[in-house]
Amino acid sequence: MTRSSVWDVAEKPSQVQRRGRYLPDSMPHPAKMLPALAATAVEAYTGPGDLVLDPMCGIGTTLVEAAHLGRDAIGIEYEPRWAALAQANVGHARDHGAAGRAEVLVGDCRHLRSVVPADAAGQVAMILTSPPYGASTHGRIRTGSQCVRKSDYRYSADRANLAHRGLDEILASMTAMFREASFVLSPGGVVVLTARPYRRFGVLVDLPGRLVGAAEAGGFELVERNVALLCARRRDRLVPRASFFQLNEVRRARQHGAPLRVIAHEDVLVFARAS
Numbered sequence: 001m002t003r004s005s006v007w008d009v010a011e012k013p014s015q016v017q018r019r020g021r022y023l024p025d026s027m028p029h030p031a032k033m034l035p036a037l038a039a040t041a042v043e044a045y046t047g048p049g050d051l052v053l054d055p056m057c058g059i060g061t062t063l064v065e066a067a068h069l070g071r072d073a074i075g076i077e078y079e080p081r082w083a084a085l086a087q088a089n090v091g092h093a094r095d096h097g098a099a100g101r102a103e104v105l106v107g108d109c110r111h112l113r114s115v116v117p118a119d120a121a122g123q124v125a126m127i128l129t130s131p132p133y134g135a136s137t138h139g140r141i142r143t144g145s146q147c148v149r150k151s152d153y154r155y156s157a158d159r160a161n162l163a164h165r166g167l168d169e170i171l172a173s174m175t176a177m178f179r180e181a182s183f184v185l186s187p188g189g190v191v192v193l194t195a196r197p198y199r200r201f202g203v204l205v206d207l208p209g210r211l212v213g214a215a216e217a218g219g220f221e222l223v224e225r226n227v228a229l230l231c232a233r234r235r236d237r238l239v240p241r242a243s244f245f246q247l248n249e250v251r252r253a254r255q256h257g258a259p260l261r262v263i264a265h266e267d268v269l270v271f272a273r274a275s
């Protein structure tokens with residue numbers, strides 16, 4: 001049976017979680033992991049001194065949180081811009097007392113075996129990552145009296161970045177990543193993916209469910225499915241932290257009579273090698 005649990009990771013808004021802990025240049029990255037989510041995963045599935053890998057590390061949230069918790073980490077990122085920022089964020093963490101060390105490499109998650117240093121093979125206790133998807137759901141919004149302006153909603157202009165590919169190609173890439181993961185994981189090591197369902201043209205895309213299929217094709221099985229709450233709990237009510245895009249989508253659907261609700265959680269899928 002698959003185990004499950006609820007993680008409280010949005011008691012503080014994302015900006016508050018990152019303030020002072022990440023360099024201000026991190027803000028424009030369109031889809032950062034919540035620091036509290038990364039920290040919860042690191043604490044749950046690794047111990048001090050363990051090695052953590054994020055093969056799509058963005059601005060390095062996994063690495064920074066791992067370093068603050070005394071784990072070492074390796075990050076892989078396709079875009080040199082984000083890889084440099086991830087390394088700078090790790091330096092910032094070390095300047096603020098983080099004990100762990102982390103190295104960031106520019107590369108492709110589908111070939112992580114050839115990117116990760118040879119001495120890390122079989123040493124990684126946890127791979128923690130979130131795939132890029134749904135560019136329409138990302139970005140920063142500024143509202144004026146006459147208009148709404150969207151910025152920072154792309155990872156790059158490079159069409160080969162997985163964020164610009166269709167869902168089928170992203171899923172095939174995740175299967176490739178799982179196949180390679182077997183070679184770097186320690187015995188008993190796990191792969192943790194965070195992803196949320198999203199809507200495209202009003203239709204719900206069950207990305208977490210599709211990722212389970214991609215993992216199984218890569219030789220892994222789901223052992224835990226957790227819910228990371230993207231809202232805060234205040235006594236008898238939930239405080240939503242929905243993005244402009246989520247609210248916009250739901251409002252539009254309701255105007256057309258569809259009783260949609262905002263999605264207020266992210267799935268945390270935990271995989272082990274299939275037995």
Ligand SMILES: C[S@@+](CC[C@H](N)C(=O)[O-])C[C@H]1O[C@@H](n2cnc3c(N)ncnc32)[C@H](O)[C@@H]1O
Pocket residue numbers: 029031032033034055056057058059060061062076077078079082107108109110129130131132133155160161162163
């Ligand atoms: C959802 S973001 C990850 C964000 C990260 N968890 C953080 O907190 O900053 C996905 C990242 O994957 C990167 N990416 C896209 N294609 C890739 C590939 N083939 N290999 C490695 N990274 C890739 C994107 O540039 C993006 O930074």
